[in-house]
Amino acid sequence: MSLRATAVQLNASSGQDVLLGTNADGTLVSWMERNWPFWSWAIFLFGSGILFAKRHKRDEHWYGWLVLVAYCLHQSEEHAYDVRGWRYSFVPSFNEGPLSELFRETCQEFLALSNVSLDDGGVISCPLDPKITLWVNTILIWGGFGGCMVFATFWPSRFLLSGSLNWGTAVVNGFFGHILPAILTKSYNPGVVQSVCMVPLGIKLIVASGRPGLCLLNGLISHVALILGVNIVFRLRTNEIITMSVMMLLAGIIVPLGIANRISTHSSSKGSSAKNQ
Numbered sequence: 419m420s421l422r423a424t425a426v427q428l429n430a431s432s433g434q435d436v437l438l439g440t441n442a443d444g445t446l447v448s449w450m451e452r453n454w455p456f457w458s459w460a461i462f463l464f465g466s467g468i469l470f471a472k473r474h475k476r477d478e479h480w481y482g483w484l485v486l487v488a489y490c491l492h493q494s495e496e497h498a499y500d501v502r503g504w505r506y507s508f509v510p511s512f513n514e515g516p517l518s519e520l521f522r523e524t525c526q527e528f529l530a531l532s533n534v535s536l537d538d539g540g541v542i543s544c545p546l547d548p549k550i551t552l553w554v555n556t557i558l559i560w561g562g563f564g565g566c567m568v569f570a571t572f573w574p575s576r577f578l579l580s581g582s583l584n585w586g587t588a589v590v591n592g593f594f595g596h597i598l599p600a601i602l603t604k605s606y607n608p609g610v611v612q613s614v615c616m617v618p619l620g621i622k623l624i625v626a627s628g629r630p631g632l633c634l635l636n637g638l639i640s641h642v643a644l645i646l647g648v649n650i651v652f653r654l655r656t657n658e659i660i661t662m663s664v665m666m667l668l669a670g671i672i673v674p675l676g677i678a679n680r681i682s683t684h685s686s687s688k689g690s691s692a693k694n695q
Contacts, residue, residue, distance in 0.1 A: 428514055433506030441549040442528070442651065443658055451548040454556060455498035455506070461560070462490040481623055482570055482581020485588055486563040488619075492592070492612045493555055500608040508608040509546045515607060516599050520645060521545035521652075528652045545648045553662040554644060558587075562640075562670020569675055579678040582624055586633030587640045589620040594641075629681065636674055643669035 437452050465487035472480060495501065496508035512518060518525070525544035566580035592613035600610045624633035647665035651658050 428507075428510055430502070430504045432510040433504060433508075436509050436543050437506055437548060439543065441547045441658065442544060443549070445549070447548045451552045452506075454552050455493055455496075458490040458493040458555070458560075459498055462487055462494060465490065478578055478581060478627075479567070479570060479574065482567045482578070482584070485581065485584045485620070486559065486567065488612075488616050489559050489563065489588055492588075492609055492616060493559065495612050496609040497551065497555070500606075501611050502606070504608070506548075509543055509548065509551055511607050512546055513543050516602060517595065518545060521648060524649050524652045544652060547658075549658045550648060550651065550662055553659055554647075554666055557663050557666035558640065558644075558670040562666065562674070565671050566674050566678075570678075576682045577675055577678045579627065579629065579681055580674040582627035582629065583633050583636040583674040583677060585620040585623050585627075586630075586635070586637035588637070589617050589624065590634060590637030590641060592617040592620065632677060632681070636677060639673050640669040643673075 437447050440446055441451075465483065469480065469484060469487060497506055499505055500507045521544065528544055563584045566577065566584060569577040570580055592609075596607055596610040596613040597617060600607055621630075624630045627633060643665045647662050650656050650665075651661050
């Protein structure tokens with residue numbers, strides 16, 4: 419919910435209002451917090467070109483990089499311009515949508531304890547503000563998805579599964595964060611159009627990995643980490659950058675690489691045992 423004295427009716431300027439407001443910690447929205455989605459668009463274009471050039475070698479490694487590229491397009495619809503042409507529309511849409519109910523008590527407590535005046539027409543976004551949104555998306559997606567594939571490039575036998583695990587995160591986000599809310603509310607939300615394409619492909623790929631349950635579990639863990647991080651920020655008044663960076667590094671790098679390494683080690687041990695028998 420956007421913390422105002424009255425209810426908010428979303429419109430084409432809602433995202434701009436958020437960008438002209440302040441973050442939960444009272445800081446003004448920075449240039450990077452306003453413009454990072456256009457970097458996602460650039461990553462999508464650049465990555466698409468590379469993947470297209472290597473399209474004849476569509477192996478597990480190729481599809482592992484594809485999830486990063488596809489998700490950057492997803493971020494562009496959410497946070498740059500959506501299909502209606504609305505700027506930065508995901509944050510206000512989420513804060514006023516059904517999923518914000520997960521944070522209702524947290525946001526109400528924050529509003530009650532906040533010293534910021536809401537009578538001047540300003541906007542403080544809860545549970546998502548531009549600073550949280552920046553660090554979630556750049557650390558979890560750019561750093562997490564990309565970092566996992568860097569590890570998979572150098573140590574494929576140990577970490578290649580992490581690409582499929584990241585598809586699990588994309589599937590969980592696309593379905594539960596966009597498709598299901600659109601069905602329940604019978605309305606558009608920023609990111610749902612891309613999700614309609616991303617989720618079926620992601621399901622196909624995680625099934626092909628042979629570990630669909632683990633992939634979905636990884637996706638659930640990443641979103642639990644997001645929920646916990648946001649609650650820590652608003653309830654304990656912790657530093658937004660540090661809190662969300664730590665939680666997203668855990669969810670985007672440590673967990674998927676740990677799962678992939680564990681599966682690889684377990685499979686190797688079973689193989690060695692079978693040879694010795």
